[in-house]
Amino acid sequence: MDIIGNYKNVLTKKYSDFKGRAGRTEYWLFVLVNVAISIVYQILVSVSGDSATARLVISAIFGLFYLAILVPGLAISVRRMHDIGKGGEWFFINFIPVIGGIWFLVLCIKEGEPTANRFGEPQP
DSSP states (O other): HHHHHHHHHHTTTTTTSSSOOOOOHHHHHHHHHHHHHHHHHHHHHTTTOOOOHHHHHHHHHHHHHHHHHHHHHHHHHHHHHHHHOOOOGGGGGGSSSTTTHHHHHHHHHOOSSOBBBBTTTOOO
């Protein structure tokens, strides 16, 4: 699946799907698009100059966007943990300062279980 198709799939069909599994490709393509959107946001804020109104409007638009992708972001993270055989509660490891984010990153990079686990069949 292409990058945009994957992103639309996560935002529509799997919007609040906390069951099943998400492979590395599905997860990292979603993250990649969000990083690209964050870069666009930073560029727009930096070129808006000293205009407080422009910065406020840009920040409000992107704030609403990130609020809208909160649930799918949590859902795909939980499904990514399922792919490696961990429960969704492992997402909360992110809240441990410094080491938690690094640990979660390592878990997300880890290859998923090649066979069915308690969360279902692996993604093709």
